[in-house]
Amino acid sequence: MSLGRSLLTFALVGTCLSSQASVVMTGNRVVYPADAKQVSVQLTNQDDFPNVMQAWLDSGDEQSTPQTARAPFMLTPPMFRMAAHSGQTLRLQFTGADLPKDKESVFWLNILQIPPVAKGSEASNQMIVMLRSRMKVFWRPAGLQGSPNEMNKTTTASVSGRKLSLTNNSGYYASIAHVVVTIANKPVKLGGEMIAPGATKAWPLVGTPMGDSVQMTWINDQGAYLSGALPLKH
Template sequence: MPGLFRWSTFSRLLCLAITFSSAVLLYSSPGHAALTINGTRIIYDSHKRSVSVIISNPSKRPFAVQTWINTELDDTTTAVPFMPTPALFRLNAGKEQYVQINQWPHTLPNDRESVFYFNVQEIPQSKSSNTGVLNIAMRTRIKFFYRPTSIKNPADTHLKHLQWAVKKMDGHYYLEAHNPSPYFISFASLELRFNGQKESPTNPAMAAPFSRQLYRLSAFKPTADALVTFSSINDYGGVSPPLTAAITSAD
């Protein structure tokens, strides 16, 4: 099983890192890691046999590198139908490595996107003279979208079809985004304007296909002229032009 394979290689990688030093595993954004990935997200179109990712090491030291794909739960046991190859390798200073991602037989929905996460973990190579030195194992995690061929129109053409409302539940107001499209929508910005005030949810979660996503508000007061302004992240990591929409309802 893929999950069992990942746990086994992960254990061996940790053993390599702590032979002469202690290892600490930390999650990192791409900007804080030593290794770089040639993109901020991966799109796997279903008709393709595989997709490739380039991992580069612009630093002056070698790393042991592990790659794997998992779900939003970020566990090592849930099996996923994608396998990166190589899953474990050494990357010398100034070099790069192509990682090929292949799909296994699966029953993912064919009317909407599915989302997973591509992980790159870097562990500095230890030297025998570094006894007692703390080596930090950094991990970069980016979104991996599986896109069926039945989805024809570009994702950004569906932004204008988002429907917005404000709901009150358990004494708190929430901004609700209804996404009627087959795409995941990642917000680069999201701002609610009402009665001369503004409020922006912190790190707004993606709006999943054919679903409703809630964003908790703290300062909102019901008003008839409330507007929401938003932009999204496209397939290439760029940001779409901002759109403004009215709140269709407020409870």
């Protein structure tokens, strides 16, 4: 949930050399402690050929570009070439903003991968595919309520009619992988959601949940899947 990939654009300038993002980022998210001078993100080019890369941050606009994106971070380098099977370190530096001190704020790191044009194809009017990856960046103040490893202790569950609601009472974003409820004596898996601090998300149900608890699975800072039971308020 922390990393998304999408086809960004097509250009009639060459041959499609890559249909999958093959420059990968280490980790499933970036955590930026509020008192840090900077944090680093490691990229690795798994291709047998070089790629040109462009990077930028935005505040949640999936259609953002380097020209339109707005986020309180400076990122270096913003554009670079990665040789085959090489690595590159990106450095993020918080530039200052009036962000809440009692909860996390989330931003997005965008990585655009531009594969090379095959020799001899410049005039062929074929397509090159550019792929964009997006990773969550959490700006994290110190002393927040709760823990990313114990989201089950600060999340409450309730049911009203055919709707299950989870409320995140912590200062951290809750990256829910899935929730399992029992309906008609059968387990029903509900899809993932990211719940902001203090927010509530609801899932429609096909029936009335049974029992006095639901099982929640969430993703922590290291990308591990953790599970715990939540008391269910009817």
